[in-house]
Amino acid sequence: MKSLSERDQKHLWHPLTQHQTAAPPLAIVKARGALLFDKEGKAYIDGIASWYTAIYGHCNPHVTDAIARQMQELDFVMFSGFTHEPAIELSERLMQVLPENQAKIFFNDNGSTAVEAAIKMALQYYHNKGERRDTLIAFEDGFHGDTFGAMSASGLSSYNGPFEDFLLKVERIPIPQPDTMDEVLEQLERILNHNPCATFVFEPLVQGAAGMKFHDAQGLDLLIQKCHEHDVLCIADEIMTGFGKTGKNFAVDYLTHKPDIICLSKALTAGMFPLSITSCSQKVFDAFLSDEVTKGFFHAHTFSAHPLGCAAAIAGLDLLQSDEIVERRIAIGKHHQDFVTQVKNHKKVKEARTIGVILAIDLAVETNRYGKLRDELYRFFMDRGVNLRPLGNTVYVLPPYVITEAQLQKIYATILEALDHF
Ligand SMILES: *Cc1c(COP(=O)(O)O)cnc(C)c1O
Numbered sequence: 321m322k323s324l325s326e327r328d329q330k331h332l333w334h335p336l337t338q339h340q341t342a343a344p345p346l347a348i349v350k351a352r353g354a355l356l357f358d359k360e361g362k363a364y365i366d367g368i369a370s371w372y373t374a375i376y377g378h379c380n381p382h383v384t385d386a387i388a389r390q391m392q393e394l395d396f397v398m399f400s401g402f403t404h405e406p407a408i409e410l411s412e413r414l415m416q417v418l419p420e421n422q423a424k425i426f427f428n429d430n431g432s433t434a435v436e437a438a439i440k441m442a443l444q445y446y447h448n449k450g451e452r453r454d455t456l457i458a459f460e461d462g463f464h465g466d467t468f469g470a471m472s473a474s475g476l477s478s479y480n481g482p483f484e485d486f487l488l489k490v491e492r493i494p495i496p497q498p499d500t501m502d503e504v505l506e507q508l509e510r511i512l513n514h515n516p517c518a519t520f521v522f523e524p525l526v527q528g529a530a531g532m533k534f535h536d537a538q539g540l541d542l543l544i545q546k547c548h549e550h551d552v553l554c555i556a557d558e559i560m561t562g563f564g565k566t567g568k569n570f571a572v573d574y575l576t577h578k579p580d581i582i583c584l585s586k587a588l589t590a591g592m593f594p595l596s597i598t599s600c601s602q603k604v605f606d607a608f609l610s611d612e613v614t615k616g617f618f619h620a621h622t623f624s625a626h627p628l629g630c631a632a633a634i635a636g637l638d639l640l641q642s643d644e645i646v647e648r649r650i651a652i653g654k655h656h657q658d659f660v661t662q663v664k665n666h667k668k669v670k671e672a673r674t675i676g677v678i679l680a681i682d683l684a685v686e687t688n689r690y691g692k693l694r695d696e697l698y699r700f701f702m703d704r705g706v707n708l709r710p711l712g713n714t715v716y717v718l719p720p721y722v723i724t725e726a727q728l729q730k731i732y733a734t735i736l737e738a739l740d741h742f
Pocket residue numbers: 430431432433435463464465466523528529557558559560561585586
């Protein structure tokens with residue numbers, strides 16, 4: 321009989337994959353807590369929580385039970401003309417944790433579409449007011465997803481090269497650091513003065529796909545303040561950072577100036593269901609109220625506010641705020657800090673940094689984003705039962721909060737072994 325990997329090769333086309341050269345993917349048959357299992361029963365520690373989604377652990381019973389219960393009552397109903405309790409309750413629960421200026425929740429079904437809706441909201445906000453504003457502002461090397469609006473805001477050209485001629489108008493600024501802040505502010509001011517800017521889209525504090533690059537909260541605060549002085553709407557893409565990864569519930573909790581629009585997905589449903597939200601302030605929502613039907617927001621995805629996803633998200637919020645998970649988040653953060661202290665002077669380490677449960681180590685070796693080193697590192701870790709997906713020469717760890725002490729120590733030990741090996 322053919323293996324799953326062999327059957328996979330016949331009809332499947334995988335994301336982010338050059339099929340001519342890529343190794344066949346590994347079939348995973350089961351997942352529990354921080355572990356993934358292949359068919360032979362070999363376990364892999366999910367050191368990146370399956371792209372930052374499964375933060376309460378795989379198959380967490382509190383979440384699977386909530387989904388199972390919901391499935392018996394209401395599987396799905398369209399969200400246009402209908403509503404349901406899971407969506408209502410989720411909106412109420414999110415309002416308790418989101419910044420105070422957030423007032424409305426719009427549902428989508430994945431991260432890219434959350435950003436797409438946010439950008440469309442910002443563009444139509446000015447259109448409804450009779451103003452034409454067509455320029456986005458975004459950070460260099462940001463990542464916001466793979467639909468056209470989201471791609472436009474993204475600066476990682478290895479993803480977007482073939483589409484560059486078809487994207488929205490965007491002006492880019494570097495991420496703010498204490499020593500470059502004045503320059504970045506000046507650059508932003510010039511852009512704001514010379515372009516009809518609609519919105520500033522950013523990943524707050526940590527740029528995930530860029531290689532877990534950190535920037536300065538105070539600096540970001542100043543950029544948001546400057547945008548607000550020019551009446552430009554600010555969109556925080558918290559799809560990676562949301563739900564406790566930076567230490568606080570959301571990265572924008574570190575800011576004084578709050579974004580007008582926030583995008584959430586990935587860990588929103590505890591990693592169990594594709595669902596996303598775009599939240600916004602009352603001011604944004606009010607710009608769509610009119611006697612003219614066409615001033616409404618005519619954007620929809622079939623599976624908007626899917627009840628199973630909402631049930632998973634509500635269960636996820638229970639866990640996020642539970643004593644057990646809060647304690648684990650703090651403990652992981654402390655271990656990361658100790659590990660940074662341990663490796664930062666290692667001769668193979670260019671920089672090691674951590675915030676919350678995110679740990680990133682830039683190796684002192686030159687490579688490009690999808691270079692050979694990355695593949696070799698990936699194999700090295702997987703051979704030792706650890707799933708880490710380095711980005712270029714950056715090895716990062718973003719474990720499920722339920723990871724055990726022993727599993728976390730195994731990840732660190734394997735990284736140390738890799739530092740000596742490469
Ligand atoms: C993953 C991600 C997205 C895109 O989400 P998808 O669900 O993959 O479309 C957008 N922004 C950030 C910051 C992300 O990490």
